[in-house]
Amino acid sequence: MLFNSLGFAIFLPIVFLLYWFVAKRNLKLQNILLLVSSYYFYACWDYRFLFLLVFSTLLDYYTGLKMQDAKSEPLKKFWFWLSISVNLGFLGVFKYYNFFAESLAASLSTIGFEANFWTLKVILPVGISFYTFHGLSYVIDIYKGRIKPERNFIDYSVFVSFFPLLVAGPIERATHLLPQIQQKRVFIKANAIDGLRQILWGLFKKIVIADNCAEYANMVFNNSGEYSGSTHIVAAIFFAFQIYGDFSGYSDIALGTARLFGIDLLRNFAYPYFSRDIAEFWRRWHISLSTWFRDYLYIPLGGSKGGNWMRVRNTFIIFLVSGFWHGANWTFIAWGFLNALFIMPSIVFGTNRNNLETVAQGKTFASIREIGNILLTFAMSTFAWIFFRSKDMASAFHFIGEIFSTSVFSKPQNIRNEIVWLMVGFVIIEWLGREQKYALERFGMNWPRPFRWAFYYLILFLVFEYTGVDQQFIYFQF
Amino acid sequence: MKDFLFKFTLFLLIPFSVLTAAVLWIPATPKAKSSMLFEQLKKDSLLKNVKSPRIVMIGGSNLSMSLNSQSIKDSLHLNPVNMGLHAAIGLVFMLDHAEPYIRKGDIVLVVPEYAQLYGDFGYGEKELLLTIFDVKSGKFSDLGWRQIKNLLPFFPKYAFTKFKPSEYKKRFRLLKVQTTFNEYGDWGKRFDSVKNTTTYDALEGGLNKNILAKMKDFEQAIAQKGAKMIVSFPAYQEASFNNSVPMIKDIEDAYRNNGFTVIGNPEKYKFKNDLMYDTPYHLNAKGVTIRTKMLIQDLKKEAHLKPVN
Numbered sequence: 001m002l003f004n005s006l007g008f009a010i011f012l013p014i015v016f017l018l019y020w021f022v023a024k025r026n027l028k029l030q031n032i033l034l035l036v037s038s039y040y041f042y043a044c045w046d047y048r049f050l051f052l053l054v055f056s057t058l059l060d061y062y063t064g065l066k067m068q069d070a071k072s073e074p075l076k077k078f079w080f081w082l083s084i085s086v087n088l089g090f091l092g093v094f095k096y097y098n099f100f101a102e103s104l105a106a107s108l109s110t111i112g113f114e115a116n117f118w119t120l121k122v123i124l125p126v127g128i129s130f131y132t133f134h135g136l137s138y139v140i141d142i143y144k145g146r147i148k149p150e151r152n153f154i155d156y157s158v159f160v161s162f163f164p165l166l167v168a169g170p171i172e173r174a175t176h177l178l179p180q181i182q183q184k185r186v187f188i189k190a191n192a193i194d195g196l197r198q199i200l201w202g203l204f205k206k207i208v209i210a211d212n213c214a215e216y217a218n219m220v221f222n223n224s225g226e227y228s229g230s231t232h233i234v235a236a237i238f239f240a241f242q243i244y245g246d247f248s249g250y251s252d253i254a255l256g257t258a259r260l261f262g263i264d265l266l267r268n269f270a271y272p273y274f275s276r277d278i279a280e281f282w283r284r285w286h287i288s289l290s291t292w293f294r295d296y297l298y299i300p301l302g303g304s305k306g307g308n309w310m311r312v313r314n315t316f317i318i319f320l321v322s323g324f325w326h327g328a329n330w331t332f333i334a335w336g337f338l339n340a341l342f343i344m345p346s347i348v349f350g351t352n353r354n355n356l357e358t359v360a361q362g363k364t365f366a367s368i369r370e371i372g373n374i375l376l377t378f379a380m381s382t383f384a385w386i387f388f389r390s391k392d393m394a395s396a397f398h399f400i401g402e403i404f405s406t407s408v409f410s411k412p413q414n415i416r417n418e419i420v421w422l423m424v425g426f427v428i429i430e431w432l433g434r435e436q437k438y439a440l441e442r443f444g445m446n447w448p449r450p451f452r453w454a455f456y457y458l459i460l461f462l463v464f465e466y467t468g469v470d471q472q473f474i475y476f477q478f
Numbered sequence: 479m480k481d482f483l484f485k486f487t488l489f490l491l492i493p494f495s496v497l498t499a500a501v502l503w504i505p506a507t508p509k510a511k512s513s514m515l516f517e518q519l520k521k522d523s524l525l526k527n528v529k530s531p532r533i534v535m536i537g538g539s540n541l542s543m544s545l546n547s548q549s550i551k552d553s554l555h556l557n558p559v560n561m562g563l564h565a566a567i568g569l570v571f572m573l574d575h576a577e578p579y580i581r582k583g584d585i586v587l588v589v590p591e592y593a594q595l596y597g598d599f600g601y602g603e604k605e606l607l608l609t610i611f612d613v614k615s616g617k618f619s620d621l622g623w624r625q626i627k628n629l630l631p632f633f634p635k636y637a638f639t640k641f642k643p644s645e646y647k648k649r650f651r652l653l654k655v656q657t658t659f660n661e662y663g664d665w666g667k668r669f670d671s672v673k674n675t676t677t678y679d680a681l682e683g684g685l686n687k688n689i690l691a692k693m694k695d696f697e698q699a700i701a702q703k704g705a706k707m708i709v710s711f712p713a714y715q716e717a718s719f720n721n722s723v724p725m726i727k728d729i730e731d732a733y734r735n736n737g738f739t740v741i742g743n744p745e746k747y748k749f750k751n752d753l754m755y756d757t758p759y760h761l762n763a764k765g766v767t768i769r770t771k772m773l774i775q776d777l778k779k780e781a782h783l784k785p786v787n
Contacts, residue, residue: 006630020479189482196486223677223717414676457493464634 001044003253004207011041016260020187027184031154034261038163042127045167049125052090053161059086060135061156064142064149080143087132087139094124099328127167129325133292134160138174140296147174155181162263164254168247170268170288177265185262194441195259197456201440202252204459208466209426210245212419213238219414221389224399229408232399234415239389240382241423244273247286252438271434273381274359276373278342279352281381289325293318308348315347316340331387331396338384358435422466497637506612507645514658515608517563518615521663524559525579532557534580535663536572537589538565540712544761546770547662553774554783556585560663565759567609568602569594569689570625573696575616582704585783588693589710591759592722592744595690595729597683601628607636624688668763675754678718681725690732697738709738710776711747713769715758719748741776 001007015037023029043050063083070076108114138159141147150156158181165172220227220235227235251268258265272284282290298318304311316337323336346352359374360366366374390396433439444452525534533556535541541562550558561576569590580586594600601624610616621629639645660666697707711730719726726744733740753765761769777783 006627187479187482189479192482218679219676222679222721226677453489456489460493461638464631465638467631467635 001041003250003257004203007044011037012257012260019261028154030185031158031181034158034162035154038158038161038166041163042161042166045126049128052125052128053131056087056090056131056135057157057160059083060139060160061150061153064139064156065151067139067142068149076143080139083139084136087135091128091132094128096324096328130169130171131160131166133171133289137171137292137296141174147178150174150178152182162258164257165265168250168254169286170251170254170266171292172266172288177263180263187262191259191262195256197440198252198256198259198438200256200456200459200463201438202249202254202256203463205245205249205252205426207249207463208245208422210242210249212416212422212466213242213245216415216419217242217389221395221399224395224402227402227413228410229403229405230410230412231414232403233408234412236382236386236389236399236403240273240378240385241426243385243388244269245426255438267437271358271430271439273378274374274431274434275377276355276359276370277346277351277377278339278380279346280355281377282339282343283356289322293322297321311347312344315343319343326388330393331390334393334396335384335388338387339381342380342384361435419466422462497634500637500640501611501633504640506608507639507642509645509647510608510612510639513608513612515564515567515605516613517659517663518567518609518613520659521559521561521563522575522615524661524663525561525576528557528559530557530581530583531555531585532559532581532583533585533587534559534576535561535587535589536576537562537569537712538567538572538591538594538759539563539665539757540565540591540714540759541589542659542663542665543755544713544759544766544769545664545773546766547660547664549767549770550774550777551662554777556783558662560659562589562663564605565591565594566599566603566605568606568625568628569600570622570692571602571606571609571616573692574620577696577699580700580703580705584700584703584705586700586705586707587710587777588696588707589712591712592681592714592726592729593678595686595732596681596725597686598624598628599683600686600689600692601625603628604632604636607632611636668766669755670763675715675751675756675758675760677715677721678758679721681722685725685728685732687732690736693738694736707739708741708777709733710741710773711744712759713747713749713761713765714744715754716748716750718758719744741780742772746772 001011015033019030019033023033039050039053042053060083063079066079067076070079138147138156142149150159155178159172159174159178162172162177162181217235217239220231221239224232248269255265255267266288268286268288270284270287272281275281275284298314301314301317302310303314319336319340320333321336323332323334323339326332326335343352346354359370386399387393387396390399429443430439433441433443436442444455447455533550533554535545535547535558539562541560543562545560545562547558547560550556561572573588576586590600601622606625607629610618610621658666693707693709700707714726730740730744747769749761749765749769753761753768755762755765
């Protein structure tokens with residue numbers, strides 16, 4: 001069930017009404033309703049993988065309790081490693097087994113050994129990387145003594161499976177989400193309206209921006225070689241808009257939906273394309289994953305305590321792992337490697353925390369220098385996206401090769417002007433709202449209601465008018 | 479809470495009422511009237527009035543844009559009725575719409591675009607809405623729930639067109655509705671040139687067994703009337719074909735497993751870019767000649783059709 005589908009448009013109001021009217025006074029009933037509707041939501045993708053989700057939930061819930069009750073450190077360790085290895089084992093089997101088997105076979109064939117490994121013909125359970133990371137953070141936090149295990153199984157299951165975040169995040173932390181699940185929720189009209197506004201903006205990002213950019217990007221990426229160099233550049237830029245619109249749009253819908261139920265989820269995006277350097281970009285892009293890697297990988301590896309060499313090593317490790325988390329393909333690893341490379345100067349020279357505040361804070365326009373830095377950062381991230389989008393390394397290099405051809409100076413082909421204008425409008429609204437949690441949060445709030453509603457109707461109109469070819473949310477595959 | 483629900487309902491109800499009224503009461507805009515979808519009425523008339531013996535061809539624009547019915551008539555001495563218009567009308571509607579007018583002795587050649595059999599495309603998209611509400615060929619009440627479900631997302635977009643100034647531009651208002659299709663239902667103009675043909679990505683959504691079941695039902699229904707259904711494959715651009723080889727094989731296998739009379743094979747009907755016109759299903763003049771020859775050959779050899787005296 002996609003957020004931008006008719007099914008979800010029916011599902012959400014039903015759950016909302018049951019939640020606030022039928023289960024209104026009973027927290028336990030509200031949580032059971034959230035759990036049942038989340039499982040139904042997940043089963044709509046593929047009911048067979050629901051068992052995997054339930055098993056993973058049970059495992060982490062049980063091992064969490066066992067760690068807490070363990071009489072000795074070795075026993076505590078045993079339960080900890082059991083949970084970690086089973087969680088990563090599932091991820092390894094479903095997501096990475098074929099990659100390793102095929103890569104090993106390819107490596108052996110280069111030295112003359114013909115190996116034909118058995119490969120799995122299974123589809124990747126949607127959201128596995130997300131709910132596995134949920135579970136891992138919970139288990140690690142208990143092991144480290146940061147939190148106590150949750151004894152109520154329903155509450156814990158809602159924490160793992162809450163439908164707005166189940167298939168593509170944000171990757172929540174027990175310290176943030178569990179207390180909200182345990183507490184009685186009160187309906188606050190302003191929050192609910194804000195949630196609807198965020199959903200509307202998320203739909204605009206996904207349907208108008210991402211899906212329409214996807215048509216162009218797919219056309220060129222899938223048939224690279226048939227188009228000019230300049231068209232390749234435009235396609236790479238369109239993909240950068242696509243992936244931002246797609247994933248941040250999904251996150252906006254998830255956050256907005258959660259607010260309708262009185263729950264605040266972690267922010268996942270903070271206008272990353274207005275970043276002035278790559279370090280800032282990574283503080284603003286997929287924040288819940290970046291902070292996850294920071295807390296559960298970078299810091300345990302020593303973080304930046306061991307001097308420059310340790311910082312360089314650990315930075316490379318987290319970017320490579322982050323790339324690999326996205327998918328079992330060398331292209332994702334290359335994407336992670338490139339980002340590590342781009343961030344390296346700021347790590348080595350200690351300038352990675354230079355741009356902590358929002359660009360041109362309190363001003364309408366940025367300075368020329370800031371604009372230059374923003375464009376340079378955007379160009380670097382777009383270049384790295386080419387690897388992310390390409391189906392294999394050869395295609396990525398071929399795509400880059402096509403850019404650097406003589407036709408780079410020709411007029412880009414097949415561009416729909418209205419899409420470009422929509423992108424320009426989108427950038428302007430995002431820029432104006434860059435100090436808010438999402439661009440529409442305060443936009444037009446001082447206007448009289450008829451004007452404000454007219455503006456929302458305009459966005460709705462654009463959502464329906466520019467509904468392109470339905471594209472799956474990119475991050476569902478991870 | 480009540481205030482929230484009231485305002486939210488009001489927020490949605492205002493545009494919903496306006497758009498519903500627009501769909502029901504505002505006639506087709508001048509731009510919509512200039513659409514080739516209005517040719518459906520002429521095709522309906524052909525289907526009702528062309529005399530037997532005849533060959534009725536059902537499919538999307540792969541038939542209207544990429545076939546020469548005159549050659550079929552000359553070779554097989556059957557009166558052609560080319561119902562092909564637009565793939566997005568959906569195969570389900572095409573079959574339902576044609577069935578009442580199929581007669582004893584008719585040869586019904588069904589040539590669906592591959593996308594008709596994959597995912598939900600075969601239930602129709604925006605073009606089906608236009609066919610029903612603007613062209614007024616077919617009734618909304620005759621649609622199945624799967625078709626309606628497929629059409630729902632297109633309703634707002636369709637309704638908005640009634641309010642778009644660009645739909646009422648002078649050039650559309652002055653445009654005389656000229657028939658662009660010949661007396662058999664083929665697109666009247668052949669193109670010698672090769673336009674920049676886009677390439678379609680791999681088919682998505684999985685083989686739709688309900689659409690295949692619909693074809694089976696149609697076959698049985700017309701068999702009871704004494705007509706015969708033959709299934710063939712559309713002319714398809716080679717690059718698009720190569721993106722969907724396993725899916726197209728699935729479709730071919732499904733046709734054969736359902737016991738349809740199948741002529742030709744998908745591989746045979748793939749065409750290089752120099753024979754294409756604008757989309758992966760539209761051929762230029764040279765391509766049309768080649769495809770028509772191949773189809774006639776298949777009809778004679780594999781469906782054992784002989785020229786009717």
